[in-house]
Amino acid sequence: MTYLFGTDEWIKAYMQEINKSPAYEKSALDWEGDFYFVVAPDKIYDKVAIYYLDLWHGKCRDASLVEDESQFSPAFRMETSDANWKAIIDKKLDPIQGMMTRKIKLSGNMAKIMRYVKAAQELVNCATRVPTEFPPTK
Amino acid sequence: MWFFRSPEIVFGEDALDYLAEIEGHRAFIVTDENVVALGFVEKVGKKLSQAGIETAVFDRVEPNPSMQTVLRGAEAARAYGPDWIVALGGGSSIDAAKSIWILYERPDLMPDQVAPLGTLGLRQKARLIAIPTTSGTGAETTWPIVLTDTAERRKISVGHPENIPDIAIVDPAFVNQLPAQITADTGMDVLTHAVEGYTSQWHNDFADGLCLKATQLVFDYLPRAYENGDNDPQAREKMHNAATIAGLSFGNSMAAMAHGLGHALGALFPLPHGRAVGLFLPYTIEFTVRGDMPTRYAGLARFLGLPAAGEPEAAASLIQAIRDLARRIDQPTSLREAGISPQDFETQLPNLVDNALNDSTMVVSLRFPDEDETKKICRYAFEGRSVDF
Numbered sequence: 245m246t247y248l249f250g251t252d253e254w255i256k257a258y259m260q261e262i263n264k265s266p267a268y269e270k271s272a273l274d275w276e277g278d279f280y281f282v283v284a285p286d287k288i289y290d291k292v293a294i295y296y297l298d299l300w301h302g303k304c305r306d307a308s309l310v311e312d313e314s315q316f317s318p319a320f321r322m323e324t325s326d327a328n329w330k331a332i333i334d335k336k337l338d339p340i341q342g343m344m345t346r347k348i349k350l351s352g353n354m355a356k357i358m359r360y361v362k363a364a365q366e367l368v369n370c371a372t373r374v375p376t377e378f379p380p381t382k
Numbered sequence: 383m384w385f386f387r388s389p390e391i392v393f394g395e396d397a398l399d400y401l402a403e404i405e406g407h408r409a410f411i412v413t414d415e416n417v418v419a420l421g422f423v424e425k426v427g428k429k430l431s432q433a434g435i436e437t438a439v440f441d442r443v444e445p446n447p448s449m450q451t452v453l454r455g456a457e458a459a460r461a462y463g464p465d466w467i468v469a470l471g472g473g474s475s476i477d478a479a480k481s482i483w484i485l486y487e488r489p490d491l492m493p494d495q496v497a498p499l500g501t502l503g504l505r506q507k508a509r510l511i512a513i514p515t516t517s518g519t520g521a522e523t524t525w526p527i528v529l530t531d532t533a534e535r536r537k538i539s540v541g542h543p544e545n546i547p548d549i550a551i552v553d554p555a556f557v558n559q560l561p562a563q564i565t566a567d568t569g570m571d572v573l574t575h576a577v578e579g580y581t582s583q584w585h586n587d588f589a590d591g592l593c594l595k596a597t598q599l600v601f602d603y604l605p606r607a608y609e610n611g612d613n614d615p616q617a618r619e620k621m622h623n624a625a626t627i628a629g630l631s632f633g634n635s636m637a638a639m640a641h642g643l644g645h646a647l648g649a650l651f652p653l654p655h656g657r658a659v660g661l662f663l664p665y666t667i668e669f670t671v672r673g674d675m676p677t678r679y680a681g682l683a684r685f686l687g688l689p690a691a692g693e694p695e696a697a698a699s700l701i702q703a704i705r706d707l708a709r710r711i712d713q714p715t716s717l718r719e720a721g722i723s724p725q726d727f728e729t730q731l732p733n734l735v736d737n738a739l740n741d742s743t744m745v746v747s748l749r750f751p752d753e754d755e756t757k758k759i760c761r762y763a764f765e766g767r768s769v770d771f
Contacts, residue, residue, distance in 0.1 A: 267753070271739070340582065340745055343499060346383050354497035356539060362739040365750070 246377040249329065250283060250293040252309035255373065259297070259307035261370040268303035268370060272363035276300055278318040280310070281304065286325035287381045293326075320352035330378055335370045340362060386588040387636050389523055389547040393623060397553035398513070401429035404549075408436050410464035410486075410508075412479035413453060414443045417471045417511070417515055422556060426470055426513065438462045440482070443471065446530045446537070446648065446655075447478040449493040456485030469512040472568070473655065474520030476512050476690070477527045479546045483510050492531055496540040504544045512547040515556040515685040517607075517621040518568025518656050520575055522550035530649060536737050537645040546633075552626045558612045565611075566711040569604040569621060572596060572628045572662025573704065574640050577663060579632030581670070581678045582746040583737015592631035594685045599624035601686060601707065608711040639666040639751070642741035643759070649737060650730045651722055661714055661763065664701045669759055669770035670749045671697040677748055716766030727764050734760055 247254040262268055276299075283293040296316050298306040310316065322339075324332075328347050331337035340361075342348035350357075357364060392400045409430050412422055418441050427437045440455045459467065459482055467486070469479030481493050486505050496502070512522035525546040528537050560568075579585065580593035599620050606617035637659075643666065644659030653661075671677055671693055680696035683689070686704055690696035705715055714720035717727060733755045738744060744751075751759060754771070760770050 338745055339585070340742065343636065350499055351497070354499045355495050358493075358497060358540075358742055359538065361745055362736075365739075365745065374679050 246375040248377050248379070249333070250289055250326070254376065255295045255297070255307045255309055257374045258371060259304040261373045262299075262304040262367065264374055265366060265370050268363060268366035271366050272299065272302045272360060274301065275363055277320055277352075278316065280313065280316070280318050280321040281291065281322035281329075282321065283329050284323055284325050288326040288379055296365050320357070321351065324348040324351050327381070332368060333376055335368065335372060339368065346360055384586060385543065387543055387546050388630055389550045391523070391550045391552060391626060393552040394619070395554065395627065397551050398425070398429055398548075398555065400551060401426065401431035401511070403653075404433050404435070404466070404511075406433070406435050406465045408438070408462060408464040409466040409468050410459050410462055411437055411439045411468045411470055412443060412482055413439065413440050413441050413475050417441070417475065417613050420515075420559075420637050422470060422515060426468060428469070435466065437468075437683065438464070443475045443478045445474050446528075447474050447481075448530050448532045450491050450532070452481040452485065454477050455482035455487075456489070459472065459483075459486040460489065460750040463507075465508050467508050467510045469510065469522070470515065472514065473528075476519065476521035476547075477515065477529065479510065479512070480525070480541065480547075481526045481529060482522075483508060484545055486541070494531070494538055494540055494543055496527070497524075497547075498542050502544040502608045509547045509548040510545070511551065513551045513553070513556065514622070514625065516560060516564060516568045517557050517618075517625040518571040520572070520625050520633065522547055522552065523626055524633030526633070528645065534635040535649050535733070537649045537741075539645075541666040543613045549554070550626060554615065554620055557622050558615060558618050560618070562608055562611060564654075565608045566622070566713055567654040567656040567660075568625070569600060569608065569655030569656065569711065570663075570708065570713055572621070572625045573600045573604070573707070574644075574656070574659040575628035575632040575637060576600065576624075577667075577682065577700075577704075578638040578640060579628065579635040580682050581748065582632075582636045582638040583707040583748060584636040584746050586635055586680065589631045589635035592627050592739065593635070594682065596624045596628035596631055598686060599627070599680060601703065604707065605710050617647075636746045637743045637745055639670070639747040642738045642744035642747075643763075646734050646737035646741070647717075650733055651720075651726070653720055657713060657720065660708065661717070661720060664704050664715075665759055665763045665769050666747070667697055667701050667704075667769075669751065669755070670747065672749070717764040724764075731757065731760060746767045
């Protein structure tokens with residue numbers, strides 16, 4: 245079974261992968277901070293998709309597709325194009341490189357993220373383990 | 383969107399004279415007690431006074447500066463109110479000065495809250511001059527800052543592109559008397575910057591040439607600088623230039639796994655930074671190279687005139703050249719040789735691995751090790767065995 249990126253099913257499958265990962269749990273044991281992952285429409289989608297992810301002490305407590313950005317006030321907000329999200333999941337774009345080259349816009353305390361390099365890597369690894377489907381590019 | 387960042391670089395004989403030409407009122411010199419004892423602070427102060435600039439000195443920077451030290455320095459800077467911060471010393475003093483400068487301009491921040499995104503808003507109160515007195519870190523040309531969290535025994539990398547120095551003064555007069563041991567340790571740092579800058583995932587056309595030139599200068603001049611000391615001013619000057627060139631190179635392309643491991647090691651054991659990263663460099667090359675997978679070591683080896691028919695031969699010849707160089711300048715080639723006992727190594731191994739994997743330089747390595755592989759690399763480096771997995 246594959247999950248269409250941009251749907252609520254995908255972020256739920258991602259949450260399961262995170263919660264199955266001992267490597268993530270170990271590397272993020274004292275992490276406290278929730279995220280918005282904002283998928284800006286570009287080459288694949290026509291409208292924005294906003295994922296909410298609540299990461300707490302090595303686990304994902306909640307994950308959902310959000311209709312209205314005012315629903316939560318997460319500590320971090322990461323926004324990039326749909327094509328760049330695909331590149332991250334395909335491990336063709338490192339998120340830190342994406343931030344440094346301004347492909348990814350981050351709001352929140354980047355210094356905190358830089359202290360959890362291993363956890364960030366594991367989050368990407370978890371995403372690669374979700375059987376993901378993207379619509380064809382426009 | 384990539385960037386190439388550089389300070390104005392003043393280099394060569396009498397480069398320090400440039401200080402007499404700058405405009406300003408008050409300079410806050412950040413340095414350490416050894417540099418004061420060598421008379422370098424007095425020398426810099428004289429040049430600044432020729433420009434009509436008063437000076438105050440903060441000489442409390444320790445090797446591997448702590449967050450507490452930079453907080454104290456920032457407090458002293460705020461009390462003095464300079465329009466120039468002058469970093470004078472090795473990487474520790476220069477990194478401390480960068481951090482002090484940020485906190486002086488931005489008292490709302492703590493040292494570990496500085497990250498490379500957004501706007502810092504520096505240069506409202508002061509600008510930064512960096513004058514290296516070792517030929518190693520290249521910190522005079524870069525913006526990353528390495529501080530030590532003494533409570534967690536961990537090095538932390540902070541910094542923002544805005545905190546790159548405005549002016550780097552690369553005057554060989556400061557390194558003519560550099561002791562042989564420091565020459566060797568810092569020289570290995572230069573080599574590691576250049577090799578990793580060329581082979582990191584963030585390598586780029588603008589930095590490549592600098593990496594190649596710096597690597598060549600190290601192989602040509604480090605043994606002479608180490609063996610001949612102040613009797614070989616040409617070798618001293620070339621190594622001083624090599625350090626700055628390598629700083630400019632990796633500062634715009636990033637250091638990689640040897641730095642991640644070296645930072646982690648240096649926070650747990652009292653090893654100089656250059657010795658630690660240089661020791662790991664050949665092991666990380668061995669780990670990175672997998673058959674004919676393109677890694678860029680071949681390009682580097684060919685530039686140096688080493689046998690490089692394919693990636694494996696190029697990597698092997700580069701590794702051999704690095705180990706030969708290390709032995710010639712009496713550098714350890716294993717953690718055991720570096721004086722770490724088997725007991726201490728085993729006790730600290732989990733922390734070593736954990737700290738390394740959380741170092742931001744690790745993610746730009748061409749091959750990123752997992753936890754077990756990192757542990758194995760450390761074990762092989764302890765024993766001096768070639769990495770074969």
